Structure formats: C-alpha cells, structure tokens
Amino acid sequence: MIAPRRALLAAALCWIGFAVIVALVETGHGARLDAAGLTVWRQSGHPGLPRGPAWLLEAARDFTALGGPLLRNLFALAAVAALLFLRERRRAVLFALTVVLAWVVDAALKALVGRARPALVPHLMAAGGNSFPSGHSFNAAVVYIAMALVFAGFSSRAAVRRTVIGAALILTLLVALTRVWLGVHWPSDALGGWLGGAGWAFLAAAVLRPPARAIAEAAG
Numbered sequence: 001m002i003a004p005r006r007a008l009l010a011a012a013l014c015w016i017g018f019a020v021i022v023a024l025v026e027t028g029h030g031a032r033l034d035a036a037g038l039t040v041w042r043q044s045g046h047p048g049l050p051r052g053p054a055w056l057l058e059a060a061r062d063f064t065a066l067g068g069p070l071l072r073n074l075f076a077l078a079a080v081a082a083l084l085f086l087r088e089r090r091r092a093v094l095f096a097l098t099v100v101l102a103w104v105v106d107a108a109l110k111a112l113v114g115r116a117r118p119a120l121v122p123h124l125m126a127a128g129g130n131s132f133p134s135g136h137s138f139n140a141a142v143v144y145i146a147m148a149l150v151f152a153g154f155s156s157r158a159a160v161r162r163t164v165i166g167a168a169l170i171l172t173l174l175v176a177l178t179r180v181w182l183g184v185h186w187p188s189d190a191l192g193g194w195l196g197g198a199g200w201a202f203l204a205a206a207v208l209r210p211p212a213r214a215i216a217e218a219a220g
Contacts, residue, residue: 007149007206014199018133021192025115025132030188037187038120038180048122050181057181061125064178066171067136072143079147091150098204102142105200106135118186127184133193134185137176141197144168149205172198 024030041051050057065071076099083092115132117123129135148168152161176190185193 004206011203018195034186067140067175121183137193138197145201
C-alpha cells in the first residue's frame with residue numbers, strides 16, 4: 001500500500017483540482033473551453049465525426065467499455081476474489097469498501113450538480129443520466145487506481161510499485177478521454193470525474209486502512 005501521508009497528499013491535490021472544475025462548471029466560466037475541447041478533433045466538414053480512421057472510433061468504444069459498469073465491476077470482483085484467495089482479508093475489505101462507497105459518492109455528485117449532457121455534437125454511443133461528473137471516468141479511476149494501490153503493495157521494489165500505479169493512472173485517463181471523443185461528455189465532465197475518482201481512491205487508501213483492518217480481524 002502507498003504510505004498514508006503520500007496518499008492524503010495525492011488525494012488533496014486531486015480534490016483541489018476537482019473543486020476548481022466544479023466552480024468553473026457552476027459559474028459557466030469553463031463553457032468556451034468545454035466547447036473547444038469537444039469540437040477540436042471533429043472533422044471540419046463533418047462536425048459529428050472525430051478525426052482519424054474508422055477503426056479508431058471502434059477502438060474508442062471498446063476502450064471506454066473498461067469504465068462501464070460490467071467490465072469495471074468484473075475486474076473489481078476478480079480483485080476481491082484474488083485477495084481473498086491470497087488470504088489478504090484486510091486488503092480485500094479495503095478495496096471493496098472503496099468501490100462500493102464510490103458508487104454513492106458519484107451518484108450524489110451527479111444529483112447535486114445536475115448538468116445535462118452535451119448536445120453540441122452527436123453522441124457516438126448510448127448515454128443517459130446527468131453529465132457531471134463522468135461516471136465512467138470517476139468509477140474507472142476508483143476501481144483501477146485502487147486496485148493498483150492494493151496490488152502494488154505486494155512488491156518490495158519501488159520501481160514496480162510506480163509502474164503499476166502509473167499504468168493505472170494512464171489507463172483511467174484514456175478512459176476519460178474516450179468519453180469526450182465519443183461526444184457523450186464535456187471535457188470538464190471527464191477530467192472532473194477522473195480527478196474525483198483518483199482523489200477518492202487515494203483518500204480511501206489512507207483513511208479506510210484502520211477500519212478495514214478492524215473488520216478483517218473481526219471476520220478472522
């Protein structure tokens with residue numbers, strides 16, 4: 001596991017960034033940047049289609065599925081099962097609490113902000129519900145970054161831990177990018193979701209450690 005002090009610092013930085021984006025969304029000061037970010041890679045003659053070959057669009061749809069409920073929850077369940085198989089009950093409880101509580105946080109944030117999805121370009125896949133924060137971005141960041149934080153702790157080599165956590169950060173950022181690429185979220189939705197989810201994963205790594213230990217010991 002990452003050191004609690006470092007986890008809290010990372011969480012604070014992420015949540016500060018998240019708060020800045022919320023302020024921009026609520027005041028409307030980020031509207032121009034959102035519009036520019038959503039249209040910058042669209043074809044000039046066909047504003048509904050992103051630039052690039054057809055296979056890139058299909059790849060974006062496949063990649064964004066990693067942040068969807070089915071795949072991310074399958075990965076989460078597999079991680080819990082693996083931890084229980086390794087007799088790491090404390091880490092399994094910590095990870096499960098992180099994921100489950102994140103669903104509540106994401107739903108509450110969506111209800112509080114109540115932002116509509118962008119209508120500036122066509123949606124290139126089905127999407128419903130409120131737009132901010134991006135649920136794919138938020139929950140993918142929670143699941144994959146938290147998973148990386150848990151399993152990186154099995155290695156004593158700092159280089160391995162950094163690689164695992166860095167790969168999770170890049171993976172989840174790409175999931176966030178595909179949400180904008182597909183036209184179903186404003187850039188601030190995706191970036192805000194990623195910052196919020198990453199902040200939640202780091203915060204949980206620091207704050208939930210003692211409760212997870214107590215629950216695991218009681219169960220054992």
